[in-house]
Amino acid sequence: MSTPERPEPTNKHLPHSMRTREPWPMWPIALAIVLFIGVYTYIQLSFRKEGPAFEPFQAMMDRKNAVVEKNMYDWYGLTAVRSSDQAPIPSPAEVSSRAYEEVLDEVVPEQLKYYMPGKPILVPGFVKVESPSTLTPGERLRLRLFLPEGIANDERVNLLSFYKEGDLYLLPSLFVEKRELVANELLQGEPTPVAFEFPTDPIDADTVTVRFLTEGRLSTWSMANLDPSAAIVEQDQGDL
Template identity: 25%
Template sequence: MSVPAKRPSPKPWSMKWIALAIVLFVVGYTLVNVYYRKPGRAFRPYEDMNNRATTARLLAAGWQKLPVELRLPAEKPALTLAATVNRGAPGLGAELEAAFAEKPVLLATIGRVTAPQSVARGATCAIYFSGTLTDQHLQLGHVDALRRGDEIVLVPSLEKLPGKDLLTRWNDGDYWAGLDTERLEPGRYRVRLAARGPVAEWTFTVTP
């Protein structure tokens, strides 16, 4: 009785074809991801829900957001007529703070502030200020400008630096905030720049 011949063992794939398959998969995945991905930052459920809740509460309380641009570091602008800046009670105030679903992390203190006495409607109201961080693991992420009637509150919010070991170089920083005045009717406005310490307060006029 004859013994059946054994089938030869299959040869393993060449590393060349394995590498080619990996490259094709990576390229294809990247192309599909880029084509179908929505522009903007990734969806963050907790943060986005808080933002929506905060916006709804602010609108219900009569506040509206104004466009504002933040630049850092900043150079002090040359103003011929600068507003007189005073100091007021610390924080956002109980009423405004209650509108935030999650309380913003504010600068520890506000130092020098330079702002114009008047701005033509539609022009940028350039505000220069210095501030102190509460923690070197944080950085100034953005500034919200909230308006109700003739009152405008600027809310500089801190955010964590990416990574666990990154630290800001200095606790103090110089910042520039550009407030868009297109939505402001001509008239006089009271401004508060919020911080954990005493806020900075001044007035300015929007001219026609």
């Protein structure tokens, strides 16, 4: 029986220096990594700015929740908050109220509907409202809403406020996914005054027409602007 021939080495035709070369040592690479980490850490500690780090997502949310924000259709969203001042409104405006079955669909402009993140769930029924008859841009406007006792102190009740070219829309809304999440008994009880306030910076019209929408009702009144020139109106880039 013949013995198979041994295969020849694959590096037979390589130069002697390459056949006998040792692998690169790892210590220079490790040293370079250590030096890089040290230099990077020194630069970070020596030159970084004081204060919290920039967070892009949080910055976006802050912009979204800005006190006054203008959208592409020139509507201003005015962020309303609860006011600690529960005193009656001096010299309130004369408010007219009437039943309006499809108030949300038929009264709110289409552009404003598109601006809203979703269809609001309006506070149901008649809600008495007290409003000043005048305003001054730059001064916060305070209103008093008389809500059912069960939801008067419920943080899910908010006031959506939108302004454009003399029209102010106010929508007392329930911040819930669906109306059924609010028990009917909470919508009963004696009317309890709750004050809200919001900024008036962009209100530049001489007279402001206010539309106050609740589920199935529409209330309207007018306010005189005491100093339209004090309004701060955000200009579009094309107008500059």
